[in-house]
Amino acid sequence: MRLFELAHSKIKENIKRGDFCIDATLGNGHDSLFLAQQISPHGRVFAMDIQQSAIHQARCKLDAAGLAKCVTIIHDCHTNIMERIPVQYHGEIAIAMYNLGYLPGGDHSIKTTHESTINSLLKTYELLKPGGLLSVLCYRGHDGGAKESDEVGKLCSLQNWSFEKFQGSNDPVSPVLIVIRKS
Numbered sequence: 619m620r621l622f623e624l625a626h627s628k629i630k631e632n633i634k635r636g637d638f639c640i641d642a643t644l645g646n647g648h649d650s651l652f653l654a655q656q657i658s659p660h661g662r663v664f665a666m667d668i669q670q671s672a673i674h675q676a677r678c679k680l681d682a683a684g685l686a687k688c689v690t691i692i693h694d695c696h697t698n699i700m701e702r703i704p705v706q707y708h709g710e711i712a713i714a715m716y717n718l719g720y721l722p723g724g725d726h727s728i729k730t731t732h733e734s735t736i737n738s739l740l741k742t743y744e745l746l747k748p749g750g751l752l753s754v755l756c757y758r759g760h761d762g763g764a765k766e767s768d769e770v771g772k773l774c775s776l777q778n779w780s781f782e783k784f785q786g787s788n789d790p791v792s793p794v795l796i797v798i799r800k801s
């Protein structure tokens with residue numbers, strides 16, 4: 619099983635209709651579509667991205683699936699997540715997803731960085747409800763990716779978060795999935 623499939627399967631065990639979720643890296647919208655399928659019709663996905671082209675692709679995908687009404691798309695950096703998620707959802711988020719790196723098929727120079735990722739992960743953890751799940755898929759093959767993955771692991775240890783780590787293979791540049799559960 620590939621790591622994005624593992625992330626989806628871990629989330630499926632923990633998500634239910636009506637839940638509130640975050641997709642902190644919307645990209646082409648695969649993860650938001652997956653989340654919307656699980657929580658529709660009454661739940662909500664808050665999805666963020668800094669790239670207008672990604673937002674356009676994602677919106678088309680969600681429209682085609684008839685699920686756009688369940689997803690609030692926010693064109694902003696995920697370091698602003700606290701201000702951009704309405705206060706009534708703070709502490710009520712069941713699932714949050716990060717799929718780090720750059721947009722496949724897009725501009726590879728526009729990508730997540732360890733500074734903004736760590737900054738926003740701390741905020742997203744606060745937004746979760748107790749027992750909520752935070753899934754972070756890290757790609758180590760691009761410049762800065764290995765450092766970002768290491769920093770996410772270090773953050774989990776430093777914060778004493780409860781987490782599991784999965785590695786694609788023994789290859790040092792294979793992807794890493796980190797799944798955090800809020801206590």
Ligand SMILES: C[S@@+](CC[C@H](N)C(=O)[O-])C[C@H]1O[C@@H](n2cnc3c(N)ncnc32)[C@H](O)[C@@H]1O
Pocket residue numbers: 642643644645646647648649650666667668669672694695696697717718719720721722728729730731734
């Ligand atoms: C690997 S892609 C995400 C894939 C996506 N989850 C999907 O299902 O298609 C990473 C995305 O993160 C976005 N991104 C990079 N830095 C960001 C930031 N600071 N805040 C929000 N999104 C960011 C990029 O624009 C890119 O679309």
